[in-house]
Amino acid sequence: MNKRFVFYMLGRILVIEAVLMLLPFVVGLIYSEASTWWFLLVSSATFVVGLGLMLLFKKSDKTLFAREGFAVVALSWIVMSLFGALPFYLSGTIHSFTDAFFETVSGFTTTGASILPNIEALDRCMLFWRSFTHWIGGMGILVFMMAIMPSESGRNVHIMRAEMPGPVVGKVAPRVRETAKILYLVYIVMTVVMVLFLWAGDMDLFESLVHTFGTAGTGGFSTRADSIGGYSAYSQWVITVFMLLFGVNFNLYCLILIKRIKAAVKSTELWCYIGIVAASVIAVTINIATTMANVYGNFSDVVRHSAFQVASIITTSGFSTVDFNLWPEFSKMILVVLMFIGGCAGSTAGGLKVSRVMMMFKGIYRDLRRMIHPRSVSSVRFEGKTLEKATLHSVNGYVVVYMIVFFAIMLVISLEPFGLETAFTATAACFNNVGPGLGEVGPAGSFAGFSNLSTWILSFAMLLGRLEIFPVLLTFSPLTWAKK
Amino acid sequence: MKIILVGCGTIGATIISSLVSEGHDIVAIDSDADFLNSITNVYDVMGLCGNGADSDVLEEAGADTADLFVAVTGSDELNMLSCFLARKMGAKYTIARVRSPEYNDKSLGFMKDNLELSMCINPELLTARELYKILKFPSAVKIETFSRGNLEMIEIRLKSDSTLDGMSLMEMRKTHKAKVLVCYVRRDDEVFIPDGNFRLKSGDWVGITAAPGELQKLFKSLGVYQKQAKNVMLLGGSRTAHYLADMLLESGGSVKIIERNPEICERLSEALPKAVILNGDGAEQELLLEEGLRSLDAFVSLTNTDEANILLSIFASGQSVPKVIAKVNREELVRMAENMGLDSVVSPKAMVGDVIVSYARALENSKGSNVETLYKIADGKAEALEFNVRADSKVIGVPLKELQIKKGILIAGIIRNRKTVIPVGDDMILAGDSVVIVAADQGLRDLDGILR
Numbered sequence: 001m002n003k004r005f006v007f008y009m010l011g012r013i014l015v016i017e018a019v020l021m022l023l024p025f026v027v028g029l030i031y032s033e034a035s036t037w038w039f040l041l042v043s044s045a046t047f048v049v050g051l052g053l054m055l056l057f058k059k060s061d062k063t064l065f066a067r068e069g070f071a072v073v074a075l076s077w078i079v080m081s082l083f084g085a086l087p088f089y090l091s092g093t094i095h096s097f098t099d100a101f102f103e104t105v106s107g108f109t110t111t112g113a114s115i116l117p118n119i120e121a122l123d124r125c126m127l128f129w130r131s132f133t134h135w136i137g138g139m140g141i142l143v144f145m146m147a148i149m150p151s152e153s154g155r156n157v158h159i160m161r162a163e164m165p166g167p168v169v170g171k172v173a174p175r176v177r178e179t180a181k182i183l184y185l186v187y188i189v190m191t192v193v194m195v196l197f198l199w200a201g202d203m204d205l206f207e208s209l210v211h212t213f214g215t216a217g218t219g220g221f222s223t224r225a226d227s228i229g230g231y232s233a234y235s236q237w238v239i240t241v242f243m244l245l246f247g248v249n250f251n252l253y254c255l256i257l258i259k260r261i262k263a264a265v266k267s268t269e270l271w272c273y274i275g276i277v278a279a280s281v282i283a284v285t286i287n288i289a290t291t292m293a294n295v296y297g298n299f300s301d302v303v304r305h306s307a308f309q310v311a312s313i314i315t316t317s318g319f320s321t322v323d324f325n326l327w328p329e330f331s332k333m334i335l336v337v338l339m340f341i342g343g344c345a346g347s348t349a350g351g352l353k354v355s356r357v358m359m360m361f362k363g364i365y366r367d368l369r370r371m372i373h374p375r376s377v378s379s380v381r382f383e384g385k386t387l388e389k390a391t392l393h394s395v396n397g398y399v400v401v402y403m404i405v406f407f408a409i410m411l412v413i414s415l416e417p418f419g420l421e422t423a424f425t426a427t428a429a430c431f432n433n434v435g436p437g438l439g440e441v442g443p444a445g446s447f448a449g450f451s452n453l454s455t456w457i458l459s460f461a462m463l464l465g466r467l468e469i470f471p472v473l474l475t476f477s478p479l480t481w482a483k484k
Numbered sequence: 485m486k487i488i489l490v491g492c493g494t495i496g497a498t499i500i501s502s503l504v505s506e507g508h509d510i511v512a513i514d515s516d517a518d519f520l521n522s523i524t525n526v527y528d529v530m531g532l533c534g535n536g537a538d539s540d541v542l543e544e545a546g547a548d549t550a551d552l553f554v555a556v557t558g559s560d561e562l563n564m565l566s567c568f569l570a571r572k573m574g575a576k577y578t579i580a581r582v583r584s585p586e587y588n589d590k591s592l593g594f595m596k597d598n599l600e601l602s603m604c605i606n607p608e609l610l611t612a613r614e615l616y617k618i619l620k621f622p623s624a625v626k627i628e629t630f631s632r633g634n635l636e637m638i639e640i641r642l643k644s645d646s647t648l649d650g651m652s653l654m655e656m657r658k659t660h661k662a663k664v665l666v667c668y669v670r671r672d673d674e675v676f677i678p679d680g681n682f683r684l685k686s687g688d689w690v691g692i693t694a695a696p697g698e699l700q701k702l703f704k705s706l707g708v709y710q711k712q713a714k715n716v717m718l719l720g721g722s723r724t725a726h727y728l729a730d731m732l733l734e735s736g737g738s739v740k741i742i743e744r745n746p747e748i749c750e751r752l753s754e755a756l757p758k759a760v761i762l763n764g765d766g767a768e769q770e771l772l773l774e775e776g777l778r779s780l781d782a783f784v785s786l787t788n789t790d791e792a793n794i795l796l797s798i799f800a801s802g803q804s805v806p807k808v809i810a811k812v813n814r815e816e817l818v819r820m821a822e823n824m825g826l827d828s829v830v831s832p833k834a835m836v837g838d839v840i841v842s843y844a845r846a847l848e849n850s851k852g853s854n855v856e857t858l859y860k861i862a863d864g865k866a867e868a869l870e871f872n873v874r875a876d877s878k879v880i881g882v883p884l885k886e887l888q889i890k891k892g893i894l895i896a897g898i899i900r901n902r903k904t905v906i907p908v909g910d911d912m913i914l915a916g917d918s919v920v921i922v923a924a925d926q927g928l929r930d931l932d933g934i935l936r
């Protein structure tokens with residue numbers, strides 16, 4: 001294990017975070033809020049620590065293997081969240097550090113689960129930072145670092161693999177740095193377009209920015225306690241569409257960029273994603289229209305609310321326009337299933353990812369067929385290519401580890417006096433980076449009622465979910481740090 | 485530059501490693517996912533699993549926008565086909581590895597023209613040429629030629645009893661009165677670009693350029709001169725041995741080839757009627773001694789196993805064969821072989837890598853750099869670069885001793901009207917010359933870059 005280089009990279013990340021923290025500082029200055037000076041203070045401190053680490057470990061061997069890649073990514077996210085939580089804690093916006101850490105992890109991992117009961121009371125600079133963490137975490141800060149800084153090591157594909165979600169991480173350009181640049185270019189352009197759309201509606205620039213950050217990172221922090229519910233139908237539709245767009249594999253946008261639209265349209269994952277969304281919207285619409293006709297006035301409202309909630313949950317954003325906690329059980333169950341499926345691989349969404357679920361089902365289908373024709377030889381095909389056995393194995397392995405970790409976390413959370421529905425959906429919402437769950441932690445509730453232990457565990461669950469379990473698990477495994 | 489490379493075997497990997505460090509964008513294609521993984525894990529390149537002659541795969545790799553397309557799979561036909569397709573799709577330049585002797589005769593030119601190949605490389609032929617150069621001048625452990633053969637740089641190793649041990653370069657020039665220029669000294673893992681006060685040590689690897697005839701003078705004066713090797717034994721009947729034997733026989737030498745496989749022996753004896761082909765195991769010391777190992781001028785071991793080559797060469801050295809050369813492909817083993825006392829080691833893999841890198845550099849000429857050719861020397865730790873001197877260069881017309889040249893850079897030779905000048909302080913560089921520069925730091929792109 002090349003510890004020196006890991007620490008050096010942590011230093012770099014902190015320096016970048018320090019620079020990014022100046023943005024909320026500027027926002028605070030514009031609205032002349034006193035708490036904004038904390039950002040300047042924390043930013044300077046972060047900068048000093050980061051620079052210190054960089055200088056201290058400057059002379060290190062720059063070789064990077066898979067294990068260093070895992071460690072750099074997992075530790076970066078933890079350290080980043082620790083420093084990112086300081087402005088909330090020091091300014092007194094959030095009174096306990098545990099809660100401040102939870103809120104920041106929830107931001108960076110684009111979960112959007114909040115322990116704040118009264119969001120409207122927050123200073124604007126705090127709101128901005130809270131949502132900006134979504135934007136940073138969405139595409140990944142290490143990918144961002146690769147895009148803007150010359151690489152130190154030729155092997156940073158390991159870092160990219162550890163940070164980008166999905167079973168197989170493909171490059172769109174020959175070099176990691178170019179790939180990172182293209183991904184961020186697409187990300188930034190889509191963000192700007194969305195801000196303009198929202199600004200044109202009933203949101204002011206600040207609200208447009210905050211909600212765009214939440215949508216782009218598929219996070220879900222809003223400026224209001226009732227999330228998007230109070231905004232116009234136009235804004236709700238814009239957010240619905242963009243949530244779905246940010247849940248698509250970014251490689252497809254890159255393909256369109258280099259004018260290979262045909263290849264992008266052929267993606268089976270994309271069509272499966274669209275199919276799941278469409279089917280869910282229809283099912284939820286019918287369910288609500290038949291059972292809750294008296295609550296929502298006309299049919300178009302029903303369609304809008306169903307589409308918004310389905311899009312919000314499958315992309316693991318966690319915005320809401322209504323309290324879906326009050327919906328009939330069937331609709332709630334659909335939403336819970338969508339939490340686990342999540343968006344496409346290579347998007348900013350969380351969950352298991354559509355492609356992984358597809359591969360799993362294809363593998364199961366092949367196994368079933370083999371039971372009927374024991375001698376049949378068949379390969380599993382995906383996206384027009386034969387799936388390698390190793391990929392299929394790793395998908396199955398991932399799902400198993402995912403379930404084990406999920407139930408282990410849920411076991412701890414069930415110590416809370418809230419009942420099974422809350423324990424289950426709170427875990428699912430954090431682990432899949434969705435945000436709100438059902439019961440106590442529904443869209444109208446918050447995570448404020450949890451004990452310190454549960455709050456730490458859930459923060460950890462969010463990190464596990466965002467980085468797809470292995471980087472975090474391996475970083476805390478003695479195997480990684482052993483001398484051999 | 486955007487470069488697509490098909491075939492990620494040992495040669496492919498070497499080429500990728502050099503090209504990546506030059507900063508090119510590389511897409512690697514191979515049908516074996518495991519090979520690709522091992523490449524993409526180590527180098528910053530895009531991997532594509534598939535057949536290099538499949539137009540879909542080529543399209544995905546972006547062959548239409550590629551500046552250079554290189555095919556180095558194990559199959560000549562696949563290489564030619566994929567180069568041809570890539571060229572038709574719009575790749576600007578194509579290089580194919582073509583190594584079968586059938587293709588490497590007169591038909592090569594016809595094939596190259598009609599398949600629109602920019603270059604064919606044949607690692608075995610390159611290796612054989614390199615070996616032949618060394619056998620012609622056995623005092624050297626390595627010979628590089630620059631500027632279409634006008635300038636040669638030879639590498640020698642100072643033996644432990646060398647009279648040059650402890651001598652400074654200035655003293656050497658005085659005592660031996662030969663007009664030679666020491667371009668670099670490799671000692672352990674370090675490379676020095678020496679000045680007049682540099683003191684040599686036994687065990688050093690020394691790179692020297694000289695005007696024709698001057699080297700013989702130096703070696704005779706040192707008492708280490710060896711005549712051209714005439715009586716040569718080759719171990720292993722590979723393609724390399726075939727090419728090399730051809731060259732040696734042509735120049736009037738006598739060649740013995742030992743090969744284990746009777747069928748290959750049969751084929752070789754048909755193709756090389758003048759050579760003595762022996763069917764036997766080269767690892768049998770009896771056989772080697774019986775066939776006159778001790779009376780040989782040179783022994784070259786060319787089997788497919790690096791380890792066997794090293795061990796048998798050490799054995800031959802022990803039997804006081806004047807010149808022993810081993811073919812060693814794996815980089816780690818090259819170093820080990822040198823430490824075990826083998827001076828001359830050739831590595832076909834590295835040679836092919838060099839050829840392609842210098843080709844890529846030459847292509848970049850039009851894009852601002854004016855490097856004509858580039859050679860990796862001193863075990864890859866230094867570079868020799870050939871520049872065409874443009875009329876607007878800042879180095880023109882100034883005596884060399886007055887030029888403020890950066891540390892670690894040396895002007896090894898000036899070629900003017902096909903005549904080589906081994907430069908001294910009063911010489912000047914003129915427009916239209918070719919200049920060969922030796923640099924310890926890599927990445928020199930322009931002749932003016934040598935100035936402080």
